[in-house]
Amino acid sequence: MAIISKSDADLTDTDLICIFQSYLPAGEYCESIYFLPIALERICNDDGDGAVTICDNLLRWIGQQKEKLEADGIYDELLSFFDHTFAELTSTFILAGNYPENCNRAISIIEALNAISPAMALGDQLLQRHLGKLETYEQVAWQVFFLEHHLYVYHESAYLQGLVDNKTWQQKAYDNIIAVALNDEGLLSFWNKHLNSCGIW
Numbered sequence: 604m605a606i607i608s609k610s611d612a613d614l615t616d617t618d619l620i621c622i623f624q625s626y627l628p629a630g631e632y633c634e635s636i637y638f639l640p641i642a643l644e645r646i647c648n649d650d651g652d653g654a655v656t657i658c659d660n661l662l663r664w665i666g667q668q669k670e671k672l673e674a675d676g677i678y679d680e681l682l683s684f685f686d687h688t689f690a691e692l693t694s695t696f697i698l699a700g701n702y703p704e705n706c707n708r709a710i711s712i713i714e715a716l717n718a719i720s721p722a723m724a725l726g727d728q729l730l731q732r733h734l735g736k737l738e739t740y741e742q743v744a745w746q747v748f749f750l751e752h753h754l755y756v757y758h759e760s761a762y763l764q765g766l767v768d769n770k771t772w773q774q775k776a777y778d779n780i781i782a783v784a785l786n787d788e789g790l791l792s793f794w795n796k797h798l799n800s801c802g803i804w
Contacts, residue, residue: 616653666719696744727762
């Protein structure tokens with residue numbers, strides 16, 4: 604196809620989205636696999652709509668191609684890539700307007716991983732592994748952000764659902780966030796809204 608024959612430098616986000624469209628990819632497995640490094644690099648470096656859609660499509664493609672990827676010895680490596688990427692994306696919690704930086708890709712990774720492995724809930728595993736200890740403001744802030752998204756947008760996380768009525772977690776989240784936000788009027792305004800939205804404040 605025309606997309607597959609393009610040079611690497613000419614590939615657009617739309618091209619990569621088509622190549623890794625999970626149910627109707629623009630190439631056979633043996634053709635699409637060549638473009639994996641390009642797609643992964645795009646996901647690492649951009650939080651825009653194109654990169655987010657690439658991330659979502661690629662993860663769902665990985666789920667569809669699991670047996671072939673395992674046979675080639677790269678399935679676990681790809682999961683490790685997304686594990687590391689999620690850890691990097693959520694290592695800081697810095698507001699950019701009304702949303703934290705990197706939130707689009709972080710959400711996409713959680714949702715797509717849960718979708719491709721409902722029984723294993725790989726996305727929930729990432730949440731618990733990287734944010735579940737509640738040792739830092741960043742871990743707590745991301746958990747509250749993801750909980751709000753779970754409540755009002757995406758409802759397929761058993762891990763986040765378990766936080767809804769967890770009063771111990773809610774108190775710890777409140778105490779941790781307020782300790783940081785009290786010194787920043789903008790941050791306090793942000794958290795006043797979002798803690799209320801989650802039923803925490």
